[in-house]
Amino acid sequence: MKPLPNIQPDARKFPLVDYQYHAPMLNGSGAPCVKTSKSLRNITSDYFDAEANSEFISEAAVFTALIVTVIVPIVAGISAVLQLLSALPLF
Numbered sequence: 001m002k003p004l005p006n007i008q009p010d011a012r013k014f015p016l017v018d019y020q021y022h023a024p025m026l027n028g029s030g031a032p033c034v035k036t037s038k039s040l041r042n043i044t045s046d047y048f049d050a051e052a053n054s055e056f057i058s059e060a061a062v063f064t065a066l067i068v069t070v071i072v073p074i075v076a077g078i079s080a081v082l083q084l085l086s087a088l089p090l091f
Contacts, residue, residue: 038046
């Protein structure tokens with residue numbers, strides 16, 4: 001929406017908005033340097049066809065290392081809580 005300039009001295013602080021404004025449409029160009037863009041689906045399929053297969057093993061190894069790194073402290077914490085509960089005379 002294209003704002004209209006305020007030229008009145010007692011005008012509001014915000015500019016008036018022309019709600020009938022339409023952005024110009026870009027028509028096909030005859031210039032040889034202008035190419036049509038590929039869709040997002042084509043871009044992602046090209047990526048997965050070319051690069052994803054070669055990087056899958058390394059990314060899976062990093063993901064596994066991260067999961068193990070997260071699981072080890074959680075298991076250690078659960079073990080510590082269980083030892084604490086067994087040492088306390090609850091009943």
